[in-house]
Every structure is written in structure tokens, then in C-alpha cells.
Amino acid sequence: MAYDSDNIFAKILRGEIPCKKVYEDDYALAFHDVRPQADIHVLVIPKGEYISNDDFSLSAPEDLIVGFWRAVATVGRELEIVESGYRLLANHGLNAHQTVDHFHVHLFGGHPLGPMLYKVR
Numbered sequence: 033m034a035y036d037s038d039n040i041f042a043k044i045l046r047g048e049i050p051c052k053k054v055y056e057d058d059y060a061l062a063f064h065d066v067r068p069q070a071d072i073h074v075l076v077i078p079k080g081e082y083i084s085n086d087d088f089s090l091s092a093p094e095d096l097i098v099g100f101w102r103a104v105a106t107v108g109r110e111l112e113i114v115e116s117g118y119r120l121l122a123n124h125g126l127n128a129h130q131t132v133d134h135f136h137v138h139l140f141g142g143h144p145l146g147p148m149l150y151k152v153r
């Protein structure tokens with residue numbers, strides 16, 4: 033599967049679609065999820081064309097991988113939820129219900145988040 037540069041997060045990165053920005057640096061952009069599933073629900077995306085963790089972690093240059101994960105941690109600090117705690121989640125592919133094919137990490141927080149996964153069967 034090839035990266036589709038018309039995906040919604042690519043458009044947000046290019047400034048073609050607005051977002052509620054939380055943080056930005058050379059490696060990553062963080063913004064509020066349009067359909068929040070927690071009081072704090074922020075998406076962090078790398079500045080590069082990667083579909084999911086599978087090709088990001090295996091193909092991206094090391095400085096981007098390090099910069100991206102430092103940005104994720106910085107977002108936690110900027111949101112002041114390091115003490116109270118937060119959860120990171122990244123969906124890859126069909127079974128995980130990935131809906132936007134630009135690698136992204138969900139950051140949830142602001143209150144107790146409950147069990148990690150609901151049992152579906």
C-alpha cells in the first residue's frame with residue numbers, strides 16, 4: 033500500500049485543513065482529535081509520509097523517530113498530565129480500525145481512563 037498524500041492528516045500538515053494545534057516542532061504536529069474520546073484526546077503525527085507505525089518505525093530516519101517520540105512526551109508535559117497520567121495508542125490496519133493512513137499516536141488523559149481494552153468477544 034502506497035502513502036496517499038491526499039489523506040486528511042497530510043492536508044492538516046500542509047495547512048489546507050485547520051486544526052486545534054497543541055504543539056509543533058521540526059518533527060511533529062499535535063492537535064486535538066475532532067471526535068474526542070476522553071477529556072483530553074490529542075493526536076501526534078510525524079512530519080513525513082508514513083502510513084502507520086509499521087513503516088514509520090522501520091523506514092523513517094532515526095532523527096525523525098527520536099524527534100517524534102520526544103514531541104509526544106513534550107505534549108504530555110505541555111498538557112500538564114505527566115503527574116496524573118496519560119495513555120498512548122496507535123492503530124495499525126484493519127483489525128485496529130485505523131481510519132487515517134498517516135501514522136498517528138493518540139494521547140488520552142484528563143481523568144481515569146478505565147481498563148486498557150474492552151473485551152469484544
Ligand code: DGP
Pocket residue numbers: 040049051052063064065066067075122123129130131132133
Ligand atoms: P484512527 O482510528 O486511529 O485512524 O483515528 C483517527 C482519528 O482521527 C479519529 O479519532 C478521528 C480523527 N480525525 C479524523 N479526521 C479528523 C480531522 O479532520 N481533524 C481532526 N482534528 N481529527 C480528525
